[in-house]
Amino acid sequence: MSTEDILRTLIGFPSICGTPNGDIIGWIEEFLAGIGARVRRVAGDRPDAFSLFASLGPDGPGGIVLSAHSDVVPVAGQNWSTDPFTLSGQEDRLYGRGSSDMKGFLACMLTAAAKASARTLRRPLHLAISYDEELGCLGVRSLLRDLKENGLEAGGCIVGEPTGMRVATAHKGKISFRIRCTGRAAHSASPFEGINAISLAAGMVQELGRLQTYIRDTETHDTRFTVPFSTVQAGLIEGGAALNIVPEHCSVMAEMRLLPGQDGAGYLERLREASRSVISSVGGGEILIEVENAYPGLNSSRNTEICTLVLHETGRNETDVINFGTEAGLFEEQLSLACVVCGPGSIGRAHKADEYITREELLQGDRFLEGVLDRLCR
Template sequence: MTDTTANGQRFTPLEMLARLVAFDTVSHKSNLDLIAFVESYLAGWGVASTRIPNAEGDKAALFATLGPQDRGGILLSGHTDVVPVEGQAWSRDPFTLHVAEGKAFGRGAVDMKGFIALALALVPDMLAAGLKTPIHLFFSYDEEVTCLGVVDGIARMGVDLPRPRAVIVGEPTSLDLADAHKGIRTFFTSITGVAAHSSKPHLGASAVHGGVRLAAELVQMADELEERVDASGRFDPPYDTLHIGKFHGGIARNILADRADLSWEVRTLPGSDPEIVPARFAAICDEVQARMRRTAPSATITTVMSSDVPGLAPDPGSEAETLVMRLAGRNSTIAVAYATEAGHFQRAGLP
């Protein structure tokens, strides 16, 4: 609900961005202080908001509607979390906005507190415009790690929250309209072997050797994926990708490792079957586990999917596409290789 008699505090976009950047919302930390600030700001303008907390209660998404409450409108979506700053050569405090030579510097200034700041700074103008079509604001968490911070909120749209007619996810694209992106699934594979001295390998099973066999198969699959090129020419690179980001295991050169871990991912083009690689890998895991159990019957291999972000397929002529083309002065679209929360909206039937 909107109280049209309210008169809250005004911020320029840069002033609002400075306030948002000052909140350290690296993904593994809470975003509740930022959410409380946004709630208070919106309340000052008579705009009610709804928190959508995570299961642990240390993070939350926020949903608000400007204008009519009885119909679907345009949803502006952005994530409040940012990537880490540790180990990076920042010359200034990354959580203090610095403006120089026409640019704003700070963690999350572009991805994507800049979009949120613009949306919030324009709230007074939106309210003054006498909106006939509502504008919904939806700010999420955990986009940088799993993209799951939107899921609970999306599930409530059309239930106890308004269901939008069109969704705009404000990722930084230099005002190009991205109507397609790859999906991503991330996996964590644990190999448990049995330790033994390396002079007597028949008394144990090396988890590292098992992991190397699995890693080699994943690399082989990655090479095969490169050969299946997307004919549209829109994606760079124009094929599904598979990547092993981490491989840990072992405590000493002369001891068979009793534990090894692989962290890996698959990025798929819209239209690709995301089940193919995991299914093939599961069969390979069974083979490697059986081999390890010849000398170590207790050896195990387990794989957990830690995130599943669907790809975004083009939706030509949709209300969202038409609106953004008009506002941005564009008559064409682009595709991007990274994943965003837009895939979750599309999976839920939201254009």
Template sequence: MSNAFALLEKLIAFPTVSRDGNIDLIRWVQELLSQAGIRSRLLPSESGDRANLFATVGPEGPGGVVLSGHTDVVPVDGQSWTSDAFCLQERDGLFYGRGTADMKGFVACAIEAVLGAVRKPLHIPLHLALSYDEEIGCVGVRPMLEDLAKAGLKPDWVLIGEPTSMSVATGHKGKLAARATCCGHTVHSALAPTGLNALHMAADFLSEIRALQEETQEKGVRDQAFDIPYTTLHAGILKGGTALNIVPDSCVLDFEIRNVAEEDAQSFLEQLLEKATHQERRLKERFPDARIRIDVLNTYPGLETRADSPQVSKARALSGSNAPLKVAFGTEGGLFQQHLGVSVVVCGPGSMDQGHKADEFIARDQMERCRQMLARLVETHIE
């Protein structure tokens, strides 16, 4: 089973939703590689239900490229699919299934390329890196990168196959996700003015987030390569209250900061911390138990690769891409760059416009373009 389309069918059949793990898929890939004589190793999580995989074809040593992809997918809960999300179906040249675009289409092509490369006289290494839990904040790849950095891995570059419609991308924003927990004072709603409503506290803090967003949009650093050229702040979850006749004493607000490279997400967080502290001090004058606690849930760095670098030029030549772009979504690229100190390029089949939706799909011609790109890449590794 070396054909990318057959591989994709098998990969989609593994329901590797982040919450459930990917270990069955990873073990299957390792066995497939082993049958072809390709050395690989698993880096399992502490829970044992998920793992990273790292494999190498060709000689040991520096140089070469890492083909990188994540194997987890987002849930299908609440989505109206017209076919089984975990059973690949082709209709009119489109392959439907959860993860086809994001990003098992590329993973299938990468496995095919590695399997084909084992029979060729490579003079530099070709690596395959498959990760878990990318969809919940690029969490799973980190221990693998720490391990590779300690081992002294020094590839020339890393190709991350997130869906870009086969365009070459050189950057994306960083992200910081945080939670504001507001603690008030509960009373009967008939006596509401004598209590401290935690929902109102969260609403006031949310107003500070929105004000900072407006200021950033007007005066912040701009990078016109992005669809949204400035740093964004966004509140995504607000939870609090148990009954209408109770003034709630607890409320949780989850928010995020997506920063352009020239700005630091931490500086935005510090501004919000200052606002929260001021709000808390004012409330404590009347309600000593008032509190606003902010915890960082997750953070990952942005990606910034020089558009005129040799690696970008190579990726463009291999893919037939025009001028490089930057993508709105995050990837593991910034972490690869941070841990290994190498150039990272994002280029893969399919579009994120189809990702995370019902009836997610990838076009056959996109898969073919990716297969051709990786075949040309392998040829550059031959003596």
């Protein structure tokens, strides 16, 4: 099968994050087993989801891990010109959900695996395929636990998110958290008999703005990033039951995007301290701040073997940073595995209607991984 044919098959699986993924994982598992790879299916942290880990070549240290996620974001509410789960070509463009993010690289990975099966590798090629990356890098965590328990020893990891084949060694981390506000219900004709939870939430939204100012003014800026400091913002708010009821409950979903090396703990504590002033100003109630998900940033050295290899095989002299998160920081944190982020396609096309990758970009991905295989054969 050509890489385009593999991509067509992968796009045909509507592997939306948060849904069962047994179909796509089963097909990939069968494909890899059919070329002689050693394949292990890893149970996820929810019962209907799985990851895969596969290896070709000798069973030993020093190999290279190629990493991709198998899930995609939903298409509901988007005005697609074509069926998002049928790969369709128009001139050089190949349209389909996940074509850039990141089934394009996953297809290149499987092509590379098929080529590796016909070559004599001196060091192993590993493939790590996760789920629910789009929900905050959730699914890779059970896979990383499995790899750690099984004592994976590798020389580096390439996370193939769409970078236009730029070689990224850094990105920000993320904390998503809920601000849960509880007041006291009352009839709106006598609002002072209640405690308005929406007022508590509004006060906390203002505190988020104050925290952002504090971060901007006190953090050491990292000018590699478009926004050179950590950010915080409210993204969702929900509260109240009816207009004539003083709302008893309101919640605010917020996130921090943290410079590499920042863990955000001090910023969350600052918000918790501020919540006491908000409660006092409203006249009572309760505010809880609960972390719902977090993943670390990436700040890898360009002096690693994997970075040197990827720079050479992409024909680049300089590393870059990216403004979106990936699983790479977790690979480094959990496995002490040097990582770079590099793959075909553009993140600017991801998560939108009419997402596409070009045939030339797929060829770039194939040529790049062919060079990686050459290194493993030396």
